[in-house]
Amino acid sequence: MNGENPFAGLTPDFILDAIESRGFYSDGRVLALNSYENRVLQIGIEEGAPLIAKFYRPNRWSRAQILEEHEFCFELVEQELPVVAPMITKGESLFEYKGFYCALFERKGGHAPELDNLDNLFTLGRFLGRIHRVGQAKDYSERPALTPQTFGHDSIDYIIENSLPDEVRMPYESLARDLMALVDDLWQKAGSKRAIRVHGDCHVGNILWRDDNPHFVDLDDSRMAPAIQDIWMLLSGERDQQQKQLMEIIEGYQEFCDFDVSELQLIECLRTLRMVYHSAWLARRWHDPAFKHAFPYFGSVQYWQEQILDLRVQFAELQEAPLTLPHY
Known part of the structure; x- marks a missing residue:
């Protein structure tokens, strides 16, 4: 092969x-x-x-x-x-x-759900609550867990060793290490969060909307992770918009599964981990011609400069107060 x-x-x-x-x-x-x-x-x-x-x-x-x-x-x-x-x-x-x-x-047909429709978010929350209720029943024994180490530190180590141009090596490494120190601190402050079997990559591209209901596809990235991993990617827009979206999702979710409100402080941590993991994923797959065709800009100095800017924004986001659920 x-x-x-x-x-x-x-x-x-x-x-x-x-x-x-x-x-x-x-x-x-x-x-x-x-x-x-x-x-x-x-x-x-x-x-x-x-x-x-x-x-x-x-x-x-x-x-x-x-x-x-x-x-x-x-x-x-x-x-x-x-x-x-x-x-x-x-x-x-x-x-x-x-x-x-x-x-x-x-083959199942359908289209991406409209996440600006709060009724759709309530429905998604109900189904995620049911999925997580099953996910709690037992643990994976073979699949890895989503942690700051597996998604964050390991990704940054790979990027630094294999992908960074000399022009951006020092600023990227310094920022990435500072970022992960903050993620580690927040993760530790969040306490011992229960990891369950989750979808793992629950974005709109993996949800087919049909007959007013979602159909979840592609559990290839399923692993042990906090429940909020399947929720935060459904949030978008300004903080007040995300607050309303979150309340709808959790209202539906709580009909079938208890939600640990303290997991909300992990949202920006998980977003950070996804950002660095994505760059490491591209680096690890760069030998595959399909990746070079689809992501021709990857690996350039400009790409990494843009990553540095995005991670600086994320560093600031990590220091903001997390979203809240005042009624729970």
Whole structure:
């Protein structure tokens, strides 16, 4: 397998052969969907509805880690939650085909939810409360947790060692270390927060809105994390707007699951961790030609200068008072 381009072998014939190995026969229509970490494709099926095929990036998750995520999906479906879980074919949800782990999914239609609609946020909150109620039932044993170390310090170490141009090395490293010292302090002050199984990447791109309800897709980044990880990415706009949005989400959430209000002080910490993790993710994947095509600006001096500006803004945000829920 090509280390520089791990998906080089995914030719149309290879993809169709993999699908046919599970008993499905394609009509030849293959549409690549928007995915960088893995390869996700819509496959036309003879005399049937199209399927979604997911080819996992080699050496990212182990078989056991993938199956843990699948099991979480099945638990959610058992509770009649609108999560798109992998299909069971030949008695298994994950199969291996010539070096690739693969899974098949039913195709689900829908559009991104309108987050400026408070009723939609209330509905999302209700479903997240139900998802987290299931997520609390047991822990992941194979998948890593989202922590300041795994998402923050490890990311910054990788960036400094592998990606920074000399022109920005000193200012970026100094700011990033100061930023993480503040995150560590705030995380510690927040006390011992319960980590649960969460979606992990719960933004509008992973929610399909259909028939006035959400359908959650792509739990590939699911891991152990505070519950607020699945909530903060649904907030946007000025502080007063975010305050109203948060109240709607939590009002729905609390119908099914208790929410620890003290987790609100982790929102800006988690936003910071996502920012540095994203840059490290691009750096780690830079050998993949798809990343160079999609993110041509990455790695330039200008890119890192813009990151420094954004992180300075975030440093100030971390020192502001967190959002509140006065009625809880």
